[in-house]
Amino acid sequence: MLAVAQDAGGAETTRPWIRPTNMEEQYPPAILDLMGWSADAWRGAGPPQYPCLIDQRHEVSRLYGMVNVPTAVWIDEEGRIVRPPEPAGVNEAFKAVDLATFSMPADAVESGSRHRNRYFAAVGDWARHGPDSPAALPADEVLRRMGRRARWGDPARAAAEFRLAEALYRRKDPDAAQVHFTEAARLWPENWAYQRQSRQLADPATVGELDAGPGFWRSLEQRGPGAFYPPVDLPETV
Amino acid sequence: MIVITYEDIEVEVDGERWRDGDLWLPIEGLPSAIGWDVRPEGVCAGDICVPVPPGTSWWDDDGFNVSAFARHVGLAEAADAERGVVAYVVPSERAADAAGRSASVEAPDFTLPDLDGNLHSLSDYRGEKVVLLTWASF
Numbered sequence: 001m002l003a004v005a006q007d008a009g010g011a012e013t014t015r016p017w018i019r020p021t022n023m024e025e026q027y028p029p030a031i032l033d034l035m036g037w038s039a040d041a042w043r044g045a046g047p048p049q050y051p052c053l054i055d056q057r058h059e060v061s062r063l064y065g066m067v068n069v070p071t072a073v074w075i076d077e078e079g080r081i082v083r084p085p086e087p088a089g090v091n092e093a094f095k096a097v098d099l100a101t102f103s104m105p106a107d108a109v110e111s112g113s114r115h116r117n118r119y120f121a122a123v124g125d126w127a128r129h130g131p132d133s134p135a136a137l138p139a140d141e142v143l144r145r146m147g148r149r150a151r152w153g154d155p156a157r158a159a160a161e162f163r164l165a166e167a168l169y170r171r172k173d174p175d176a177a178q179v180h181f182t183e184a185a186r187l188w189p190e191n192w193a194y195q196r197q198s199r200q201l202a203d204p205a206t207v208g209e210l211d212a213g214p215g216f217w218r219s220l221e222q223r224g225p226g227a228f229y230p231p232v233d234l235p236e237t238v
Numbered sequence: 239m240i241v242i243t244y245e246d247i248e249v250e251v252d253g254e255r256w257r258d259g260d261l262w263l264p265i266e267g268l269p270s271a272i273g274w275d276v277r278p279e280g281v282c283a284g285d286i287c288v289p290v291p292p293g294t295s296w297w298d299d300d301g302f303n304v305s306a307f308a309r310h311v312g313l314a315e316a317a318d319a320e321r322g323v324v325a326y327v328v329p330s331e332r333a334a335d336a337a338g339r340s341a342s343v344e345a346p347d348f349t350l351p352d353l354d355g356n357l358h359s360l361s362d363y364r365g366e367k368v369v370l371l372t373w374a375s376f
Contacts, residue, residue: 001368001369001371002358002360002363002368002369002370002371003371003372003373004350004370004371004372004373005372005373005374005375006372006373006374007374007375007376009375011353013375014353014374014375015353017373017375018353051352051358052352052353053350053351053352053358054350054351054352054353055348055350055372059348059350060348060350060370060372061372062327062330063330063346063348064345064346064370065330066372069372069373069374069376070371070372070373071371071372072369072370072371072372073345073369073370074367074368074369074370075345075360075367075368075369075370076367077364077365077366077367078364079344079345079360079361079364080343080344080345081343081344081345082343088369088371123369126367127367130367139343142343143343154314155329155330156314156327156329156330157314157316159314159327159329159330160314160315160316160325160326160327161316161325163243163316163325163327164243164316164317164318164323164324164325167241167243167248167323167325168318168321168323171241171321171323173321176318176321179318180316180318183316193374193376196374196376197374197376199376200375200376208375209375209376210375210376211376
């Protein structure tokens with residue numbers, strides 16, 4: 001496993017999320033419910049045993065055509081992609097959250113949990129069986145899925161604007177950076193990571209925080225079902 | 239002085255000028271700025287040379303028009319001239335292809351730091367299965 005934070009805030013904003021010292025303070029209860037978090041399990045868990053990398057320019061997303069987080073790609077021992085970028089164990093069950101109380105209905109928690117467990121089971125199956133796992137896809141199917149998504153906008157110009165914004169942000173000029181973060185999000189509308197990063201860094205008070213304000217919910221509504229986390233096509237047998 | 243960020247490079251270059259929205263740099267500063275230099279056979283990086291199209295004036299006595307060259311080779315440019323920062327991006331096959339076409343399942347390599355600043359490349363893990371997982375604080 002290689003975990004890569006796509007985060008212009010850098011180590012400063014990602015470090016507290018890699019091994020949070022107090023999950024209950026850091027994550028909203030609705031998110032903890034969806035994650036299936038339990039205090040007992042957390043106390044028994046150690047820090048990550050895999051590399052946690054920081055990608056302030058969102059370069060990995062650009063290289064792989066990823067448009068949201070969390071997204072995963074499976075890569076075999078020969079460096080070939082055997083599952084293309086897809087939402088990693090998450091679905092859109094979170095949309096059922098009650099925004100007044102920020103609580104999650106039980107059926108949404110159940111849906112999220114079922115989906116997550118199925119994805120983890122598929123990862124485990126691939127780890128054990130490699131190319132014989134039904135979750136590992138042949139090259140033509142990988143290519144078909146990578147080409148399937150409708151794309152619009154100008155990803156290359158958007159990436160240049162994002163790179164410029166990140167350089168300005170790192171140089172402690174957040175106001176100038178925001179102009180270009182916003183432009184990056186405008187140029188590549190399907191890139192939720194650009195949009196969410198832009199909103200998060202627009203206000204010093206929200207730097208490092210989950211983007212869950214009115215702007216986020218408005219975007220979700222405008223884009224409709226399946227635009228945020230498209231359904232993941234996993235085999236039934238895993 | 240201007241800051242140019244391009245692939246894994248981020249450099250400061252002196253002597254920049256802006257003409258009609260295009261960035262011009264002294265020719266002698268090109269290799270350190272963008273990795274390309276001017277040779278008799280064209281504009282080159284290593285063994286790769288881009289011939290200069292007939293009728294094109296990428297450079298004159300005052301410098302080299304980086305923006306025009308970038309447009310010619312398909313680099314995306316974003317600039318904040320007032321603050322002196324310019325970014326160039328090579329369109330990635332997967333991200334930039336408006337039709338969503340991809341020709342290869344080879345995983346693109348990259349090198350990134352961990353929290354302690356140690357660099358890791360995807361290719362370091364060749365021979366192992368890798369779940370490449372992206373996430374963010376937002």
